Amino acid sequence: MNEGTYALTLITLILGIIGTVTGIGSLILEFYRELLNNYHLKLKVMKNMRGVNAAPRLKPDTDYIIFTIINTGRSPVKINTVYLRMLTNEKIKNYVLTDSFTPYIDRILTKENPATDYTLEQEGTKIERLLYVGVIDAYGKQHKLFVRHSLFRYFWKLYMRIKYKIS
Structure with a gap:
């Protein structure tokens, strides 16, 4: 595996983790807002x-x-x-x-x-x-x-x- 492929894989992994954390955080926030609205x-x-x-x-x-x-x-x-x-x-x-x-x-x-x-x-x-x-x-x-x-x-x-x- 060359350095370019390794860097691209690492960037993809980091962006995937950031996207997952952001998605879970927004899902929790939306459930909390829905709970407050009732x-x-x-x-x-x-x-x-x-x-x-x-x-x-x-x-x-x-x-x-x-x-x-x-x-x-x-x-x-x-x-x-x-x-x-x-x-x-x-x-x-x-x-x-x-x-x-x-x-x-x-x-x-x-x-x-x-x-x-x-x-x-x-x-x-x-x-x-x-x-x-x-x-x-x-x-x-x-x-x-x-x-x-x-x-x-x-x-x-x-x-x-x-x-x-x-x-």
Whole structure:
């Protein structure tokens, strides 16, 4: 092999490596951009909250649990229904939050308006039995927004099933 062929082969190899690295980098960047462009929902739960000057919706002497749903992505999303999945003494039940049916509140989460609140009276509600908050968006997709981390949630659910003999 002469020096000219060797130099040409070396240049071709270097350009091939540069092209491969550039292609993989742009592919990773494009996947990252696509991931950011979708919507992602997160949950924030606040207990023992009271409404001040919130008439007529909230009673001033009542404690509430406020579920805040936050869109952390770039795409807008419309929230249709929010429900709670809870362990009861007999079995697992779903409870729809009545704030889901208020027609005058626009539940479209955008970059300018990324969060919406749902209220629930705290009296009689055992928040420690909450498995997750379910959100159904305008596309019909269901999102499970968990309050606790997964490993704790697994053992907690197992404990509740044993304690209340839920199958």
